[in-house]
Amino acid sequence: xxxxxFENPDAMxxxxxxxxRSTIERIxxxxxxxxAIMTDIKEVYAEAKGDGYDVKTIRKVVALRKIDRxxxxxxxxxxxxxxxxLGEV
Amino acid sequence: xxxxxFENPDAMxxxxxxxxRSTIERIxxxxxxxxAIMTDIKEVYAEAKGDGYDVKTIRKVVALRKIDRxxxxxxxxxxxxxxxxLGEV
Amino acid sequence: xxxxxFENPDAMxxxxxxxxRSTIERIxxxxxxxxAIMTDIKEVYAEAKGDGYDVKTIRKVVALRKIDRxxxxxxxxxxxxxxxxLGEV
Amino acid sequence: xxxxxFENPDAMxxxxxxxxRSTIERIxxxxxxxxAIMTDIKEVYAEAKGDGYDVKTIRKVVALRKIDRxxxxxxxxxxxxxxxxLGEV
DNA sequence: ACCGAAGTTGTATCAC
DNA sequence: GTGATACAACTTCGGT
Numbered sequence: 001x002x003x004x005x006f007e008n009p010d011a012m013x014x015x016x017x018x019x020x021r022s023t024i025e026r027i028x029x030x031x032x033x034x035x036a037i038m039t040d041i042k043e044v045y046a047e048a049k050g051d052g053y054d055v056k057t058i059r060k061v062v063a064l065r066k067i068d069r070x071x072x073x074x075x076x077x078x079x080x081x082x083x084x085x086l087g088e089v
Numbered sequence: 090x091x092x093x094x095f096e097n098p099d100a101m102x103x104x105x106x107x108x109x110r111s112t113i114e115r116i117x118x119x120x121x122x123x124x125a126i127m128t129d130i131k132e133v134y135a136e137a138k139g140d141g142y143d144v145k146t147i148r149k150v151v152a153l154r155k156i157d158r159x160x161x162x163x164x165x166x167x168x169x170x171x172x173x174x175l176g177e178v
Numbered sequence: 179x180x181x182x183x184f185e186n187p188d189a190m191x192x193x194x195x196x197x198x199r200s201t202i203e204r205i206x207x208x209x210x211x212x213x214a215i216m217t218d219i220k221e222v223y224a225e226a227k228g229d230g231y232d233v234k235t236i237r238k239v240v241a242l243r244k245i246d247r248x249x250x251x252x253x254x255x256x257x258x259x260x261x262x263x264l265g266e267v
Numbered sequence: 268x269x270x271x272x273f274e275n276p277d278a279m280x281x282x283x284x285x286x287x288r289s290t291i292e293r294i295x296x297x298x299x300x301x302x303a304i305m306t307d308i309k310e311v312y313a314e315a316k317g318d319g320y321d322v323k324t325i326r327k328v329v330a331l332r333k334i335d336r337x338x339x340x341x342x343x344x345x346x347x348x349x350x351x352x353l354g355e356v
Numbered sequence: 357a358c359c360g361a362a363g364t365t366g367t368a369t370c371a372c
Numbered sequence: 373g374t375g376a377t378a379c380a381a382c383t384t385c386g387g388t
Contacts, residue, residue: 023142027147031151033126044115047112057256058116060255061113062120071245075242078242081235085235127364201325202328202329205311209333222290225290234372236291237377240291363382363385368379368380369377371375372375
């Protein structure tokens, strides 16, 4: 049976169990890396605060710049759509 | 003036501006890394789904294991505290 | 007892029960309105599709314009922050 | 050409452009209304919280009642179908 | 320590 | 039915 979702744990082959375990561990390892980065970011903010910068403002600036990037990506996506549509004519 | 948060941006010294800019860029670089990992995690889930595993369940398992880890760390921290208090370390 | 969260339903005063019921009904009425609007939006898209417009593209355009509005709001929020900060000097 | 989706935007007739614009604006107006209602709902929850009710529980209640309504509608629809099929309506 | 806001994650909806 | 998108719920974080 290749469709693991229909297996109950008892019936799961050793191979399927192993794949499941390795999948979960991969996720956990990735998450660990994510947590580490989040800690780093926090530290940068804490440091900035220590230097007298206003954290709230820096967060706003970062958010604004992120919106800019998002907008640029959206704009590109629309352009792609247009080009695709025109290519279909 | 050492407290940068009270400075008018126009009046900010070139040095302070440079530090602010570099702080923001450090945050953005870190965030990029974070986003990349988040993408990776999504891909692992997508792959697991493709293999027929039930994604919702895997998410639950990962969350539960995370709580367990937190509990274990908490317990260890308390143990350390006790040992330290008792001068046993 | 004014703190309703500590009451169990049996112990809840008639008044508290009444307020809870009216709160839930207010939410449900509001939600009804929301569902109606969502239906309307869907219909507009369906109509546009019937007129030969590419729905996906329209969705993208709407999303892009929404980002613009969000950006403007963020920019205003930052400006407010600056003004507040400067006002504190 | 009646199929507006295949037109190059530059080549789109003024009429088609106008219809597109008005469609987008209708969607945006509707969405504004939706956002307003969503804000209202949030406020009701905030108020309930202020009154000491457990928000999470209220959300559950609302969700359950919504499912019930959906079920009732479903049941009614099936009943209608049967009646229609049997020529009883 | 709590509160409000922000960000993240999980679920449901929708178009294809 | 599947993938993308949007919505809702929950967690986190800075401020009070």
